Amino acid sequence: MGHHSCCNKQKVKRGLWSPEEDEKLFSYVTNHGHGRWSSLPQLAGLERCGKSCRLRWINYLRPDLKRGSFSPQEASLIIQLHNILGNRWAQIAKHLPGRTDNEVKNFWNSRIKKNLGPHEVIPALASFSNIHNPSITGSDQESFFTTLITNPNLSLHQQEQPYLPSLTTPLPLSSFYHDDHNTLKLDYTNNTSNFLHFPSLVQLPSNYSSSYDSSGSLGYQPHQFDPNHQHSQVLNSIEVAPNFNIGNELIMVPSMASLPGYDHENLSVVPDMPQFCVNIDVSVKLIGVRSLMQSYHRCQYLHHRCLRTSAASSSLSPLQNSHLFITNPNVHSSLGSLSS
DNA sequence: AAAGCACGCAACCGCATTGAA
DNA sequence: GTTCAATGCGGTTGCGTGCTT
Numbered sequence: 447m448g449h450h451s452c453c454n455k456q457k458v459k460r461g462l463w464s465p466e467e468d469e470k471l472f473s474y475v476t477n478h479g480h481g482r483w484s485s486l487p488q489l490a491g492l493e494r495c496g497k498s499c500r501l502r503w504i505n506y507l508r509p510d511l512k513r514g515s516f517s518p519q520e521a522s523l524i525i526q527l528h529n530i531l532g533n534r535w536a537q538i539a540k541h542l543p544g545r546t547d548n549e550v551k552n553f554w555n556s557r558i559k560k561n562l563g564p565h566e567v568i569p570a571l572a573s574f575s576n577i578h579n580p581s582i583t584g585s586d587q588e589s590f591f592t593t594l595i596t597n598p599n600l601s602l603h604q605q606e607q608p609y610l611p612s613l614t615t616p617l618p619l620s621s622f623y624h625d626d627h628n629t630l631k632l633d634y635t636n637n638t639s640n641f642l643h644f645p646s647l648v649q650l651p652s653n654y655s656s657s658y659d660s661s662g663s664l665g666y667q668p669h670q671f672d673p674n675h676q677h678s679q680v681l682n683s684i685e686v687a688p689n690f691n692i693g694n695e696l697i698m699v700p701s702m703a704s705l706p707g708y709d710h711e712n713l714s715v716v717p718d719m720p721q722f723c724v725n726i727d728v729s730v731k732l733i734g735v736r737s738l739m740q741s742y743h744r745c746q747y748l749h750h751r752c753l754r755t756s757a758a759s760s761s762l763s764p765l766q767n768s769h770l771f772i773t774n775p776n777v778h779s780s781l782g783s784l785s786s
Numbered sequence: 787a788a789a790g791c792a793c794g795c796a797a798c799c800g801c802a803t804t805g806a807a
Numbered sequence: 808g809t810t811c812a813a814t815g816c817g818g819t820t821g822c823g824t825g826c827t828t
Contacts, residue, residue: 462796462822484813500814501797536816547816548796555818556794 459493463502467492471499472507505546512544516553524550525558 459467474490480503483496492499516524520542527538535547535554542550 460798482813496813497799498797505796533817551817552795 458487458495458498460498463506467494468502468507471502475503475507501548505548510544511546516545516557520545521553521558524554528554528558 463471470490470492471486474486478489480486480500483500486492486496486499487494490499494502523541524538527541531537533551535551539545539547539550
């Protein structure tokens, strides 16, 4: 077991850092910044390898580090994120301001892991890893979503959504209009990329009242919806359904049957879709299990649609480009690939 | 009081990835 | 396109500390 190449070139000290070494490193990085760790030790007067300096800075000296034990909220978040991300400690740590990957990893291995017995599989993990297994139904699926919903802090950064080109903002009221049949429709004019990017859930003003339609049919009340809206610039549309209230918030999600190419008579898809990657955004914070289940089914539908689309054109990327995205109002969240 | 033990944490190691030449 | 150094990351080690016997 040799040392790193950077450590072979010079006499390096190993083991715990002394206060004097910390002072040298802190002073140097504070004054000069970092960026070239390999040359830093010599410049800073340290007999350490660059890697050791980097680690010491990141895990201990960085001024933005949070000290002290993890709060219950942080622990909960780590568990939730670990269900989704696995042992990707650096990714997990990014959601815990002031915490390092090393810290999170140590915390997991020393505290959480031992408290989760072999039979205590967290529902989110079990359900999500099997999300495309048709045998996973009903309560299992629901427990998966429930786990998400009960953690309002769940939020993953955009970089974990490799196929999401930009953050989605809630659609304004002006995005909607009524068609000739008085059906509420959503402008769909922003599909400029390879992405058929569904809008986020739409949050309407609290004075807009509607009731959740438990039958799953379109339950909105058109006369209550922005009667003055002009829709002369509508280029395309997606029907929106169903909507429902949670507290004072009205939630709307795109209807599966409103997708371009959907064959209403045969309940199937016209396989000439130009887009092969679909993002579905739903609000974890505001949404209920039922609507998440509806979104899940939509994802399944889209999954199959992507399959068919990919098969229809060899130039299209395969299915691994299909992702389910769940978002909360703060940051978007990727739950992983839909590909199996 | 001393030895043994368990635990937490800091640091190291090797591999993977990135980016410059 | 290839090489190689730098950097990033996750697994692992080992030291220090506190508890138990």
